[in-house]
Amino acid sequence: MKPLRVGLLGLGTVGRGTVDVLRRNQEEIRRRAGRGIEIVAAAVRDVGRARAWVGDAIPVTDRPQDLVRAPDVDIVVELIGGCEPARELVLDAIAHDKHVVTANKALLAHHGNEIFAAAQKMGVMVAFEAAVAGGIPIIKALREGLTGNRIEWLAGIINGTSNFILSRMRDTGASFDDALREAQQLGYAEADPSFDIHGTDAAHKLSILSAIAFGVPIRFDAAHVEGIADLAAADIRYAEQLGYRVKLLGITRRTPAGIELRVHPTLVPAKRLVANVEGAMNAVVVKGDAVGATLYYGAGAGAEPTASAVVADLVDVTRLHTADPEDRVPHLAFQPDALVPQPWLSIEDTVTSYYFRILVSDRPGVLADIARILADFRISIDAMFQREPAEGENRTEIIMLTHEARERDVNEALRRIEALDTVLAPVIRIRQESLS
Numbered sequence: 291m292k293p294l295r296v297g298l299l300g301l302g303t304v305g306r307g308t309v310d311v312l313r314r315n316q317e318e319i320r321r322r323a324g325r326g327i328e329i330v331a332a333a334v335r336d337v338g339r340a341r342a343w344v345g346d347a348i349p350v351t352d353r354p355q356d357l358v359r360a361p362d363v364d365i366v367v368e369l370i371g372g373c374e375p376a377r378e379l380v381l382d383a384i385a386h387d388k389h390v391v392t393a394n395k396a397l398l399a400h401h402g403n404e405i406f407a408a409a410q411k412m413g414v415m416v417a418f419e420a421a422v423a424g425g426i427p428i429i430k431a432l433r434e435g436l437t438g439n440r441i442e443w444l445a446g447i448i449n450g451t452s453n454f455i456l457s458r459m460r461d462t463g464a465s466f467d468d469a470l471r472e473a474q475q476l477g478y479a480e481a482d483p484s485f486d487i488h489g490t491d492a493a494h495k496l497s498i499l500s501a502i503a504f505g506v507p508i509r510f511d512a513a514h515v516e517g518i519a520d521l522a523a524a525d526i527r528y529a530e531q532l533g534y535r536v537k538l539l540g541i542t543r544r545t546p547a548g549i550e551l552r553v554h555p556t557l558v559p560a561k562r563l564v565a566n567v568e569g570a571m572n573a574v575v576v577k578g579d580a581v582g583a584t585l586y587y588g589a590g591a592g593a594e595p596t597a598s599a600v601v602a603d604l605v606d607v608t609r610l611h612t613a614d615p616e617d618r619v620p621h622l623a624f625q626p627d628a629l630v631p632q633p634w635l636s637i638e639d640t641v642t643s644y645y646f647r648i649l650v651s652d653r654p655g656v657l658a659d660i661a662r663i664l665a666d667f668r669i670s671i672d673a674m675f676q677r678e679p680a681e682g683e684n685r686t687e688i689i690m691l692t693h694e695a696r697e698r699d700v701n702e703a704l705r706r707i708e709a710l711d712t713v714l715a716p717v718i719r720i721r722q723e724s725l726s
């Protein structure tokens with residue numbers, strides 16, 4: 291059988307990884323896919339640089355608009371990232387009857403619904419395993435392996451850069467800036483690292499996972515997003531003393547009132563496996579009603595781990611190329627006419643536990659005042675300690691863990707606590723999840 295012909299948009303880190311993996315494992319891949327997979331063209335911004343790397347093996351152009359329409363291309367692999375021109379090129383490829391494989395989480399988070407609708411209409415596939423958690427086959431697991439379950443929630447470390455920074459800060463006491471620089475040197479960070487440290491990249495990935503888990507359209511705009519840029523080393527240390535690790539988690543949960551979709555630093559009990567995921571590694575915990583909790587772990591970025599997911603998608607597309615479109619796995623796991631929009635919960639309606647760090651004057655009655663306000667809002671204290679003030683110092687920090695409370699109540703209680711004249715700074719608050 292003739293090989294399937296691939297056009298690559300982008301020959302950066304992941305593009306080169308894809309070329310290398312396809313070349314190195316071509317025999318194995320042919321045996322799995324039933325036919326060869328051949329890269330017949332690549333479109334790049336800098337043709338000279340690409341030719342210097344690839345030689346004559348792959349024809350290179352700087353006209354991606356031609357590649358997505360080329361009659362000798364069956365599958366377009368989009369690895370350029372960002373929303374434009376990626377959206378336009380992907381839609382054009384679909385309109386020209388090409389299947390698409392993409393690693394572009396921002397594109398799918400913002401325009402996935404439009405892209406999948408266009409693909410459905412044309413009867414082509416859009417595969418995107420590489421868009422979430424790099425080499426971990428989490429899309430495959432959710433879309434296929436867990437289809438017998440009603441998914442209850444999932445929580446993931448899905449931004450390797452943030453996890454790397456948090457690990458370095460905890461292990462070596464490195465400053466946030468030094469750890470970020472190191473992550474950039476190692477190639478984990480996005481071109482714009484603010485997407486990593488402010489939680490945007492994790493929220494892109496989470497909104498895709500949430501849609502597949504619950505059979506809802508992708509709603510990036512419904513996500514509550516906080517990053518790690520404001521985390522202090524002191525909180526990482528105190529959390530440790532209380533038996534917790536601080537992780538940037540993406541959490542999506544089905545509740546009777548609607549779907550939670552949130553990314554924020556989170557205290558996780560140190561005994562949980564996911565709390566021990568270090569460096570740039572990613573992990574996702576998925577809780578299904580039948581299977582219980584399952585954990586998926588691996589490299590979330592990097593040339594070959596991401597290429598592993600791209601090539602797996604190429605094999606899938608190759609196998610299903612001739613299948614009736616109605617018989618393929620639906621893009622978002624549920625049949626397109628069975629995607630049901632749900633209410634998305636505002637963060638104020640979220641119920642979770644909290645860590646507070648409160649800087650106070652070291653005077654009688656301070657703790658009683660704080661405890662009274664918390665009691666007024668039905669916020670129950672789970673654990674607490676007070677840092678011993680240094681010699682001659684008349685201020686100290688109270689560290690508290692609470693039982694579950696509604697965020698709206700917590701916000702109001704903290705406003706009142708911060709208004710006390712014995713409370714000297716805004717209260718530091720980090721949400722806590724038991725993930726049990």
Ligand code: HSE
Binds near residue numbers: 449452
């Ligand atoms: N910047 C991303 C991360 C790369 O740190 O996880 C993979 O999406």
